[in-house]
Amino acid sequence: MSDCLILNTDGSPVSHLPLSVINWQEAIKYMVLDKAVVLAWHDKWIVHSANWETPVPAVIMLKEYMKKKTSIRFSKQNVFLRDGFVCQYCNVDVNKRTATLDHVLPTSHGGKTTFENTVCACTSCNSRKGNDKKIKPKRAPHKPSYYELVERRKKIPFEMRHPDWAMYI
Numbered sequence: 001m002s003d004c005l006i007l008n009t010d011g012s013p014v015s016h017l018p019l020s021v022i023n024w025q026e027a028i029k030y031m032v033l034d035k036a037v038v039l040a041w042h043d044k045w046i047v048h049s050a051n052w053e054t055p056v057p058a059v060i061m062l063k064e065y066m067k068k069k070t071s072i073r074f075s076k077q078n079v080f081l082r083d084g085f086v087c088q089y090c091n092v093d094v095n096k097r098t099a100t101l102d103h104v105l106p107t108s109h110g111g112k113t114t115f116e117n118t119v120c121a122c123t124s125c126n127s128r129k130g131n132d133k134k135i136k137p138k139r140a141p142h143k144p145s146y147y148e149l150v151e152r153r154k155k156i157p158f159e160m161r162h163p164d165w166a167m168y169i
């Protein structure tokens with residue numbers, strides 16, 4: 001469950017990839033340990049323990065700067081994000097459910113599963129291509145930078161658990 005957004009000391013999320021969110025128990029832990037300032041609360045959501053009660057934080061800001069991770073690991077999701085969920089063969093929009101990972105040089109021909117050899121493809125292009133290594137994507141795939149992927153990610157709506165999240169993401 002992602003109940004609370006964690007911001008760094010600079011007011012931006014600790015991470016966009018994935019979005020730095022934690023569940024309510026963790027959010028309360030940060031608050032109790034005095035490691036973060038609460039910037040917004042969930043309305044009408046109060047949790048109780050034997051001796052005390054508290055509303056649940058919706059946005060917290062760390063008191064100490066957390067170094068951002070800016071390295072990108074290869075993943076299917078990151079390839080889809082780099083390609084903007086657009087089939088790299090026919091330019092049609094795909095979505096999370098219909099996107100497939102296609103190896104430009106097929107694995108049967110020694111193609112590797114890397115950013116440089118994989119693209120987002122729709123199911124029909126992927127099956128049409130099959131093991132044909134002569135069919136090439138419209139753009140040569142590249143390894144994306146962290147910031148490139150963050151910019152891409154920001155174009156896709158985030159699931160907001162609280163209206164104030166929109167101010168920080």
Ligand SMILES: [Zn+2]
Pocket residue numbers: 087088089090091092121122123124125126
């Ligand atoms: Zn296609």
